[in-house]
Amino acid sequence: MQGYLNRLAVFDLLLGLALTVIVAWALLGTCFKLYQWASTPSPLPIPLTPAPRTRYGVVVRLLAEIVLFRALAKANRVTWLASVFFHYGLLFVLIMHVRFFFASIPSSLLPFIVWSGWAALAMLLGLCVLLIRRIVVDRYRYISTPSDYLHLLLLISIGLSGVALKRLWPVDTFGVGEFLRGALTLQWQALPDGVVLVVHLVLVLLLFFVFPISKLLHGVGIVFSPTLNERDTSARSSSKGKPSQ
Amino acid sequence: MKLSNDNTVVDTPQVVGRYRVIPLIQEGASAASQTAKATADIQESLGLPGTLVDDWHDKAIARLGQLLKARRGLRVFMDTCTKCGACTDKCHYFLGTHDPKNMPVARQDLLRSVYRRYFTWAGRLFPWLVGARNLDKSLLQDWYTYFHQCSECRRCTVFCPKGIDTSEVTMAGREVLASIGLGQQYSQEIIGKVHSIGNNLGMKPRALADVLQSLEEDILEDTGVAVRLPLDDEGADMLVVTPSADFFAEPHVDGLIGYAKVLHQAGIRWTFSSEASEAANFALFTGQHDHMRDIALRIRHAAMGLGVKRIVIGECGHAWRVAYSFLDTLVGPMEFLSPEHPRAEHICEVTHQLLTQGIIQLDPSRNADVVVTYHDSCNVARGAGMGDIDGGQFKIPRALLAASVPKLVDMSADTTGQATFCCGGGGGLLTDDLMDVRIKGALPRAQALQAVVSSDQVTHLVAICAICKTQLTSVLPHHNLSDVQVTSLHHLVGDALVLT
Ligand code: SF4
Ligand code: SF4
Numbered sequence: 001m002q003g004y005l006n007r008l009a010v011f012d013l014l015l016g017l018a019l020t021v022i023v024a025w026a027l028l029g030t031c032f033k034l035y036q037w038a039s040t041p042s043p044l045p046i047p048l049t050p051a052p053r054t055r056y057g058v059v060v061r062l063l064a065e066i067v068l069f070r071a072l073a074k075a076n077r078v079t080w081l082a083s084v085f086f087h088y089g090l091l092f093v094l095i096m097h098v099r100f101f102f103a104s105i106p107s108s109l110l111p112f113i114v115w116s117g118w119a120a121l122a123m124l125l126g127l128c129v130l131l132i133r134r135i136v137v138d139r140y141r142y143i144s145t146p147s148d149y150l151h152l153l154l155l156i157s158i159g160l161s162g163v164a165l166k167r168l169w170p171v172d173t174f175g176v177g178e179f180l181r182g183a184l185t186l187q188w189q190a191l192p193d194g195v196v197l198v199v200h201l202v203l204v205l206l207l208f209f210v211f212p213i214s215k216l217l218h219g220v221g222i223v224f225s226p227t228l229n230e231r232d233t234s235a236r237s238s239s240k241g242k243p244s245q
Numbered sequence: 246m247k248l249s250n251d252n253t254v255v256d257t258p259q260v261v262g263r264y265r266v267i268p269l270i271q272e273g274a275s276a277a278s279q280t281a282k283a284t285a286d287i288q289e290s291l292g293l294p295g296t297l298v299d300d301w302h303d304k305a306i307a308r309l310g311q312l313l314k315a316r317r318g319l320r321v322f323m324d325t326c327t328k329c330g331a332c333t334d335k336c337h338y339f340l341g342t343h344d345p346k347n348m349p350v351a352r353q354d355l356l357r358s359v360y361r362r363y364f365t366w367a368g369r370l371f372p373w374l375v376g377a378r379n380l381d382k383s384l385l386q387d388w389y390t391y392f393h394q395c396s397e398c399r400r401c402t403v404f405c406p407k408g409i410d411t412s413e414v415t416m417a418g419r420e421v422l423a424s425i426g427l428g429q430q431y432s433q434e435i436i437g438k439v440h441s442i443g444n445n446l447g448m449k450p451r452a453l454a455d456v457l458q459s460l461e462e463d464i465l466e467d468t469g470v471a472v473r474l475p476l477d478d479e480g481a482d483m484l485v486v487t488p489s490a491d492f493f494a495e496p497h498v499d500g501l502i503g504y505a506k507v508l509h510q511a512g513i514r515w516t517f518s519s520e521a522s523e524a525a526n527f528a529l530f531t532g533q534h535d536h537m538r539d540i541a542l543r544i545r546h547a548a549m550g551l552g553v554k555r556i557v558i559g560e561c562g563h564a565w566r567v568a569y570s571f572l573d574t575l576v577g578p579m580e581f582l583s584p585e586h587p588r589a590e591h592i593c594e595v596t597h598q599l600l601t602q603g604i605i606q607l608d609p610s611r612n613a614d615v616v617v618t619y620h621d622s623c624n625v626a627r628g629a630g631m632g633d634i635d636g637g638q639f640k641i642p643r644a645l646l647a648a649s650v651p652k653l654v655d656m657s658a659d660t661t662g663q664a665t666f667c668c669g670g671g672g673g674l675l676t677d678d679l680m681d682v683r684i685k686g687a688l689p690r691a692q693a694l695q696a697v698v699s700s701d702q703v704t705h706l707v708a709i710c711a712i713c714k715t716q717l718t719s720v721l722p723h724h725n726l727s728d729v730q731v732t733s734l735h736h737l738v739g740d741a742l743v744l745t
Binding site for chain 1: 270
């Protein structure tokens with residue numbers, strides 16, 4: 001034990017501990033919100049009609065919103081496109097990060113590693129458009145609070161530092177994997193050297209920290225939105241005669 | 246939308262209206278439009294404080310806390326908005342007034358800023374960071390102003406990627422306001438009248454009977470056919486509950502005559518009820534679920550007392566939402582209804598069924614030279630369904646019109662169907678003290694209408710909602726559309742009906 005601690009500098013230990021604690025916080029915090037939403041009664045059915053009549057239909061409706069951002073596509077094409085770039089860029093990059101959970105990279109992740117630079121670019125592009133429109137359009141400026149800008153700036157900084165790690169100052173990916181796996185299995189390891197790496201990690205931790213207490217929860221929140229997740233149960237019990245078209 | 250029938254094939258015209266131009270925001274533009282606060286006696290008759298209570302701040306926060314625990318929608322909507330802005334240009338009141346607080350998300354933020362301040366860690370610790378605000382007098386004033394410049398039409402919900410329903414936020418806001426002594430005179434007075442007399446207008450049973458009798462005489466004179474308008478007919482099969490405007494005011498009453506003609510022709514034994522002589526349920530607007538239930542209960546009670554097997558709702562938008570979506574939850578199950586018609590039906594469903602079954606005939610040539618466009622009412626479009634088909638609430642009224650008039654034209658698709666624009670007077674705003682907001686709020690609808698008037702010489706605008714009809718009749722002249730006649734759907738159906 002003594003030797004193990006010696007090998008870890010205090011700073012490394014702190015980073016590892018922070019990762020463990022903040023990941024736990026994000027998970028527990030999110031679970032708490034889910035519990036809070038799920039346990040609040042929905043006294044009157046308020047689906048936005050025309051609404052699906054079956055549970056299957058509800059799943060399709062929710063998927064269309066979550067996967068395609070359907071309502072946003074109807075509302076505003078620029079925002080929609082920027083959101084698609086950002087969210088799918090981020091998803092792609094996140095999948096790439098799964099490599100750090102494995103000591104040797106699974107071959108299925110190779111394309112994600114190869115293309116992740118482009119994905120990060122798409123993500124950054126989307127984020128910049130989202131930021132610019134928030135600053136330029138008077139309506140969006142009016143509804144924005146400092147946290148709305150900071151969320152975007154945080155994500156942009158994470159993306160930029162990530163790109164820097166890939167292109168400019170490559171890191172010891174194996175070492176990063178060990179650090180990450182260590183923190184998640186409570187066997188903390190040192191983080192490989194690199195200032196940008198530390199910056200990237202700290203920013204990500206900040207994002208995880210605000211996740212359960214901010215609007216970032218919207219992704220899960222949609223599923224609980226009664227306007228989208230409730231069925232039109234009255235339709236089934238309507239009169240027998242089928243109106244023709 | 247493409248509608249085909251024997252007479253017409255109609256393509257959607259392109260709207261050239263100015264509503265596609267999104268206005269620049271103009272802070273405070275409609276701050277001065279105020280609706281009168283409920284008087285002490287009205288508030289007290291509903292069990293609410295007569296004037297603003299001394300500890301209004303604590304009471305308001307406590308009430309909001311209760312609502313957050315009682316309504317999942319409210320809680321989720323408070324949490325999930327990303328301020329993406331998709332809804333900002335979707336509200337007719339913003340498009341008409343340019344006041345940024347009439348942007349749906351800004352309206353929600355009036356409440357959300359307080360939610361964040363008092364109910365979230367981020368807002369308690371860093372209010373300036375997340376736009377959290379103390380509830381002070383000026384914010385309270387904004388609540389009263391802007392929660393009464395929302396018609397709870399839910400158009401913004403259609404475009405919100407998180408499905409956030411601003412009407413739920415508005416209802417919660419009004420509910421809190423009323424609970425600390427700041428109810429709205431117009432809605433609360435009406436709720437009081439429904440409780441004490443049975444309808445919004447405060448029309449006594451005796452007066453109602455007289456009105457119905459004189460209408461029977463009018464129909465006989467006009468058509469030579471003795472069409473009855475029965476009241477409290479025990480043993481009738483069908484109870485018709487309709488907005489009380491139908492009993493006396495133009496253009497509503499012609500619709501009422503239309504229902505009577507259709508039901509007469511079909512040989513259905515039906516009746517009105519003096520106990521439930523009102524379909525409207527303004528407690529939906531004020532967010533007071535207890536009152537909503539009590540008002541709905543009258544319908545159940547009247548139906549059971551009269552021993553009817555069917556309940557039919559007349560042309561009223563929000564009444565139809567309450568009947569279709571809420572009635573079972575509020576006062577159900579309605580096991581006394583016939584198994585063939587186990588829920589409340591819309592008069593359009595009834596007429597449409599009779600038409601498709603060949604029980605009644607409609608002859609469009611009787612409405613010669615009438616060119617109709619149909620205004621989808623928000624509560625019907627986004628809060629209810631109709632018939633057994635998807636989108637029946639859009640198709641059935643249009644099918645009835647197509648069979649009743651020579652030409653039916655649709656307004657631009659982004660102003661009809663699920664995306665329909667509110668008439669500008671719904672949700673408890675149909676009061677003279679909000680006339681300015683009502684006129685401005687009708688702008689997008691008026692622009693879409695103007696387009697079809699120019700392209701297809703539309704003569705009639707049809708709606709199936711008493712509020713829409715009243716509102717549009719009074720505001721269209723302000724948009725240079727006084728030549729368009731606002732009409733009940735069943736007026737045209739009644740005129741086209743082959744009556745024997
Ligand atoms: S569209 Fe929905 S999520 Fe976007 S700003 Fe409006 S209410 Fe918020
Ligand atoms: S519900 Fe209707 S009136 Fe209210 S904010 Fe939304 S669009 Fe505007």
